[in-house]
Amino acid sequence: MEKACIIGVGHTKFGILKEKGLVDLLAEASLMAMEDSNTGQEDFDAVYVGAMSSDALNNISGIASALVDKINMIPAAADHIKNGPASGSSAIKAGFQAIASGMADLVLVVGGEKMTHVTTPGFITSTVATITHPEAERIHGISLPAFAGLLTRTYLQKYNAKLEWISDIAIKNHENGALNPYAHFQRTIHDFMESAMKKGKGQWNNVHEFLKDDSVNPIIAAPLRLFHICPISDGAAAVVLCKEKLAKKYSDTPILISGIGQATDTHVVHEREDVTVLNALRLCSQQAYKMAHKTPEDIDVAELHDAFEILEAVQSEDIGFFKKGEGAKAAHEGLTKIGGMIPINPSGGLKARGHPLGATGVAQVVELVWQLRGEAGKRQVEGATTGITCNFGGFGNNILSILVERM
Amino acid sequence: MEKACIIGVGHTKFGILKEKGLVDLLAEASLMAMEDSNTGQEDFDAVYVGAMSSDALNNISGIASALVDKINMIPAAADHIKNGPASGSSAIKAGFQAIASGMADLVLVVGGEKMTHVTTPGFITSTVATITHPEAERIHGISLPAFAGLLTRTYLQKYNAKLEWISDIAIKNHENGALNPYAHFQRTIHDFMESAMKKGKGQWNNVHEFLKDDSVNPIIAAPLRLFHICPISDGAAAVVLCKEKLAKKYSDTPILISGIGQATDTHVVHEREDVTVLNALRLCSQQAYKMAHKTPEDIDVAELHDAFEILEAVQSEDIGFFKKGEGAKAAHEGLTKIGGMIPINPSGGLKARGHPLGATGVAQVVELVWQLRGEAGKRQVEGATTGITCNFGGFGNNILSILVERM
Numbered sequence: 001m002e003k004a005c006i007i008g009v010g011h012t013k014f015g016i017l018k019e020k021g022l023v024d025l026l027a028e029a030s031l032m033a034m035e036d037s038n039t040g041q042e043d044f045d046a047v048y049v050g051a052m053s054s055d056a057l058n059n060i061s062g063i064a065s066a067l068v069d070k071i072n073m074i075p076a077a078a079d080h081i082k083n084g085p086a087s088g089s090s091a092i093k094a095g096f097q098a099i100a101s102g103m104a105d106l107v108l109v110v111g112g113e114k115m116t117h118v119t120t121p122g123f124i125t126s127t128v129a130t131i132t133h134p135e136a137e138r139i140h141g142i143s144l145p146a147f148a149g150l151l152t153r154t155y156l157q158k159y160n161a162k163l164e165w166i167s168d169i170a171i172k173n174h175e176n177g178a179l180n181p182y183a184h185f186q187r188t189i190h191d192f193m194e195s196a197m198k199k200g201k202g203q204w205n206n207v208h209e210f211l212k213d214d215s216v217n218p219i220i221a222a223p224l225r226l227f228h229i230c231p232i233s234d235g236a237a238a239v240v241l242c243k244e245k246l247a248k249k250y251s252d253t254p255i256l257i258s259g260i261g262q263a264t265d266t267h268v269v270h271e272r273e274d275v276t277v278l279n280a281l282r283l284c285s286q287q288a289y290k291m292a293h294k295t296p297e298d299i300d301v302a303e304l305h306d307a308f309e310i311l312e313a314v315q316s317e318d319i320g321f322f323k324k325g326e327g328a329k330a331a332h333e334g335l336t337k338i339g340g341m342i343p344i345n346p347s348g349g350l351k352a353r354g355h356p357l358g359a360t361g362v363a364q365v366v367e368l369v370w371q372l373r374g375e376a377g378k379r380q381v382e383g384a385t386t387g388i389t390c391n392f393g394g395f396g397n398n399i400l401s402i403l404v405e406r407m
Numbered sequence: 408m409e410k411a412c413i414i415g416v417g418h419t420k421f422g423i424l425k426e427k428g429l430v431d432l433l434a435e436a437s438l439m440a441m442e443d444s445n446t447g448q449e450d451f452d453a454v455y456v457g458a459m460s461s462d463a464l465n466n467i468s469g470i471a472s473a474l475v476d477k478i479n480m481i482p483a484a485a486d487h488i489k490n491g492p493a494s495g496s497s498a499i500k501a502g503f504q505a506i507a508s509g510m511a512d513l514v515l516v517v518g519g520e521k522m523t524h525v526t527t528p529g530f531i532t533s534t535v536a537t538i539t540h541p542e543a544e545r546i547h548g549i550s551l552p553a554f555a556g557l558l559t560r561t562y563l564q565k566y567n568a569k570l571e572w573i574s575d576i577a578i579k580n581h582e583n584g585a586l587n588p589y590a591h592f593q594r595t596i597h598d599f600m601e602s603a604m605k606k607g608k609g610q611w612n613n614v615h616e617f618l619k620d621d622s623v624n625p626i627i628a629a630p631l632r633l634f635h636i637c638p639i640s641d642g643a644a645a646v647v648l649c650k651e652k653l654a655k656k657y658s659d660t661p662i663l664i665s666g667i668g669q670a671t672d673t674h675v676v677h678e679r680e681d682v683t684v685l686n687a688l689r690l691c692s693q694q695a696y697k698m699a700h701k702t703p704e705d706i707d708v709a710e711l712h713d714a715f716e717i718l719e720a721v722q723s724e725d726i727g728f729f730k731k732g733e734g735a736k737a738a739h740e741g742l743t744k745i746g747g748m749i750p751i752n753p754s755g756g757l758k759a760r761g762h763p764l765g766a767t768g769v770a771q772v773v774e775l776v777w778q779l780r781g782e783a784g785k786r787q788v789e790g791a792t793t794g795i796t797c798n799f800g801g802f803g804n805n806i807l808s809i810l811v812e813r814m
Contacts, residue, residue: 001509046669055462055537062491062538062674065805069540069674075690077669078805079497082487084469090486093510094501100508102408103667130462131469133476260510262453262484267469267476283482398472398485 004099004107005247005254005407006239008037009366012112014235014354015184022051022058022114025236027070029359030110033238034071038250045104046077050091050111051358052084056127058114067110077104084131085307086393087111088237088361089400093260095241105243111362112236124232128357131394136268145229147269147395148308149221155276155310156223159325163223165332167211169309170227172337173345177352179379182363184233184354192216192227228309233354237363247407253373259294259388259403261287267397276325280399281318281390288388288401289320296320299403300384301371302342303364305392306349312336315390316344319401338381346371346379361391365402372406411506411514412654412661412814413646415444416773419519421642421761422591429458429465429521432643434477436766437517440645441478445657452511453484457498457518458765459491463534465521474517484511491538492714493800494518495644495768496807500667502648512650518769519643531639535764538801543675552636554676554802555715556628562683562717563630566732570630572739574618576716577634579744580752584759586786589770591640591761599623599634635716640761644770654814660780666701666795666810668694674804683732687806688725688797695795695808696727703727706810707791708778709749710771712799713756719743722797723751726808745788753778753786768798772809779813 010032012025020028026049034040049064060066064078083090088111095109118124125143132138132147155161170189177183178191187195193210197203204210211217217225240250247254261284266272272279289295296319304319306312313327321342322330330336336344347353347367350360368387370376386405393399417439419432427435433456441447456471467473471485490497495518505511525531532550539545539554562568577596584590585598594602600617604610611617618624624632647657654661668691673679679686696702703726711726713719720734728749729737737743743751754760754774757767775794777783793812800806 052468053462055460056468059537060541061459061463061489061534062801062805064490065538065671065801066540066674068671069804074672075670075687077500078490078671079501079669080489081501082468082489083471083485093484094486094488094504097501097504097508097510100510101504102507103504127468130466131472133473134467262486263482264472264475264485265481267473280482394469394472397476398469 001100003244004096004241004257005244006257006369007242007247007251007254008033008240009369010036010238011182011363011366012235013182014233014356016116017234022054022060022112023063023066023070025114025234026067026110026112029112029236029238030071030108033240037240039106039240041071041073043106044073044076044108045106046098047073047108048091048095049080050087050361051080051113052082052087053127053357057118083393083398085357086361086391086398086400087358089391089402092239092362092365092402093262093400096257096260099241099243105246107241108238109241109362110236110238111358113356113358114234115232115356116234133268144395145221148310149224151275152224152310155314158276161328164208165328166228166309166313167208168332169306169312170351171207172331173306173349173351176338176346176379177348180348180353183348183352184231185352189227224308230307230350230355233356235354235356235359237359237366239362239365254407255369255372255404256407257402258405259288259292261285262400265397269395276314278314278318278396280396281315284399285319285401288403292403294386294403298386299342299388301346301368301381301387302344303347303367304344304390306345306351307355307392309351312344312349319390338379343381346376346381364389364391365404368404372404408507410651411503411648411664412651413664413776414649414654414658414661415440415446415647416776417443417645418589418770418773419642420589421640421763423523424641429461429467429519430470430473430477432521432641433474433517433519436519436643436645437478437515440647444647446513446647448478448480450513451480451483451515452513453505454480454515455498455502456487457494457768458487458520459489459494460520460534460764464525490800490805492764493768493798493805493807494765496798496809499646499769499772499809500669500807503664503667506648506650512653514648515645516648516769517643517645518765520763520765521641522639522763523641540675551802552628555717556631558682559631559717562721565683568735571615572735573635573716573720574615575739576713576719577758578614579738580713580756580758583745583753583786584755587755587760590755590759591638592759596634631715637714637757637762640763642761642763642766644766644773646769646772661814662776662779662811663814664809665812666695666699668692669807672804676802683721685721685725685803687803688722691806692726692808695810699810701793701810705793706749706795708753708775708788708794709751710754710774711751711797713752713758714762714799716758719751719756726797745786750788753783753788771796771798772811775811779811
């Protein structure tokens with residue numbers, strides 16, 4: 001198999017981007033990735049767009065066709081790949097396979113979502129909840145935050161962990177996000193606290209005290225509070241993929257996609273023997289490690305799917321960095337900070353970079369590319385040569401891991 | 408490149424299937440294809456689902472994850488591929504690339520749509536219209552039937568053709584559909600006419616007279632009438648793909664996918680120099696012919712995308728069977744009937760088999776598999792060894808052609 005390389009990346013600012021539509025965001029990230037890769041429109045064979053809810057949120061169903069027109073890439077093939085909030089990773093996998101199959105030499109993959117214009121109360125939550133099981137789950141009103149609350153309770157009890165450790169993950173990710181010019185929140189939680197104090201909203205001695213105050217950090221799905229949960233964001237991210245043997249033609253610093261894994265688990269969460277174990281992640285990360293001839297010990301930096309901060313703890317275990325039940329404690333002890341044993345989410349993760357659903361899987365890979373190229377600025381993980389991602393397409397029922405390395 | 412073979416096919420009845428939901432239909436076709444291919448759940452590496460409007464029409468966004476759970480195929484990878492009414496063909500292309508890349512040995516591809524439960528007036532038409540350009544087209548109220556009406560007027564005028572010849576395509580496709588036990592309409596237009604006469608709705612001397620009567624065949628988008636347009640249908644179709652070298656392990660009659668092409672054209676229809684020329688089809692069919700080392704003269708049978716009967720005429724030209732402007736006349740002269748020079752839509756096409764959007768591209772390939780295996784019953788094209796499809800992902804702006812042949 002000839003693997004694919006990443007020769008260029010693009011990333012819009014994530015956040016509340018009022019003036020731009022979904023196709024505008026996809027185009028912006030795409031053109032950045034093309035500029036970064038020294039490619040021209042006529043070089044491309046295919047485009048893969050990852051977006052979760054463009055039908056529901058943007059009333060557009062032909063986004064891949066619309067994008068190739070907007071960026072003058074006609075007659076390149078164009079498809080839209082959907083896998084919930086892992087649509088971006090599934091789009092990268094589709095692009096990788098297009099190249100590895102020999103059907104394409106150069107492929108653009110772009111993920112994006114435009115969400116913050118939606119003002120109908122509950123519409124975003126109910127739209128995202130369309131990835132849950134219609135009869136066994138959704139009909140009872142369960143949503144993704146509810147699952148995350150239940151998982152947090154179970155995890156804390158089973159592994160004798162503390163909610164403060166989950167808060168530590170949020171604190172770390174906001175510290176990282178404060179160093180990321182593309183992040184939705186470029187502020188530490190300490191910054192949020194000081195700002196609240198200045199506005200006279202209260203007085204707190206430290207961020208943990210701030211995070212326990214209902215008036216500034218309300219409970220959303222007990223025990224999870226607002227700052228344990230990622231925001232709703234707009235944004236897009238793109239990568240240009242090419243055949244390994246053509247990579248040096250376009251880039252001095254191509255990054256190899258050396259492993260990709262994808263696995264599913266029971267659609268219904270309650271059917272799993274142990275909700276704290278992500279079988280799909282264990283399987284898909286093993287596939288990625290095996291394909292790349294790597295082990296978890298080889299990984300220098302990881303981008304995990306902390307849509308809820310409990311998930312980063314659980315994923316850091318099932319992807320092989322820590323023993324089961326020790327992920328939250330490891331974060332508390334600082335092992336996952338930049339400069340720690342295994343830096344996780346130097347980008348700020350979904351918590352601080354933001355989570356425009358379909359963009360996230362691509363943005364994770366873009367961050368790893370910047371890290372492996374040594375272009376991550378103040379959040380650089382020194383000497384990183386190998387990175388891995390975890391991207392959730394449902395509540396643990398469809399997960400991808402992408403392993404990238406310096407060539 | 409190791410190409411992929413089709414070792415099994417499945418096809419639900421198309422039509423108004425009241426009792427079944429979308430995932431039920433996908434599962435039914437999938438299980439049929441698995442039985443037909445002598446495969447078990449544990450054999451599969453990946454599943455690709457093609458569906459256009461499951462978010463809007465069925466309020467489900469994780470259909471691929473839901474399907475693998477329902478058919479016990481966990482932990483196989485699962486993705487949802489969207490390309491408007493060509494979602495099924497794009498899913499086949501994705502499955503082909505998964506195999507040709509070496510990432511998968513055995514892949515299930517299933518396309519489906521559940522539409523007829525929607526009773527809100529205009530909702531289906533406006534949902535389908537989300538593939539048109541939001542600012543240049545949709546905002547002005549244009550829909551797909553409107554485009555087809557305009558194309559028909561232009562074609563008839565430019566090539567000195569007659570509307571009766573377009574009607575002849577519908578007549579042929581209903582004759583073929585009457586021989587297809589899976590078709591939505593298993594009745595000839597002559598049957599419809601006789602039934603209307605029995606009910607006292609009128610008296611007509613022949614079907615052309617019947618088709619010109621506003622009371623039984625009203626104008627939908629002038630000059631197109633009801634019988635020039637495909638129905639809204641429910642249904643699903645599936646194929647099991649495997650590596651060429653494993654095919655004989657599962658099937659005595661594997662069918663090779665020897666060529667696949669996909670190309671885009673301007674998203675906005677009015678930007679094309681000549682609306683009667685399908686540039687994307689010319690390109691994608693040339694890609695498929697080239698990949699398969701075939702020419703249009705090698706094709707024994709074709710399944711084209713007659714969502715509107717004018718499209719079959721135009722496509723039969725741009726795919727290389729007839730000179731520009733001669734497709735409608737060729738149909739009128741019987742060249743595209745079963746037994747004719749190049750039989751088109753022996754299945755009944757979208758007109759009579761029905762058009763559950765995401766199912767269509769897969770159903771086209773399933774029909775060709777039956778034809779090449781010699782299993783098409785009364786609608787068999789004798790001695791067919793090679794077939795090709797055309798599937799539309801928008802109004803000419805994203806088209807796929809899949810070329811299959813007997814091994």
